[in-house]
């Protein structure tokens with residue numbers, strides 16, 4: 001994918017901080033690889049990254065209390 005779904009702008013490889021707001025806690029994942037629109041800033045994650053984010057959130061949210069900040073990593077935590 002190299003055009004933005006929203007504004008048809010250019011998307012380029014980038015990283016961003018992904019924040020997941022759960023009922024009881026907030027998970028902040030830093031340096032997540034994504035494709036980011038240079039025009040509107042919309043970020044797109046690959047299926048692989050999306051899946052990994054879900055795993056990280058699931059793992060972290062089961063042991064955390066309120067706010068967790070973790071670095072993205074492609075391998076199992």
Ligand SMILES: [Zn+2]
Pocket residue numbers: 004005006007008009037038039040041042
């Ligand atoms: Zn855009």
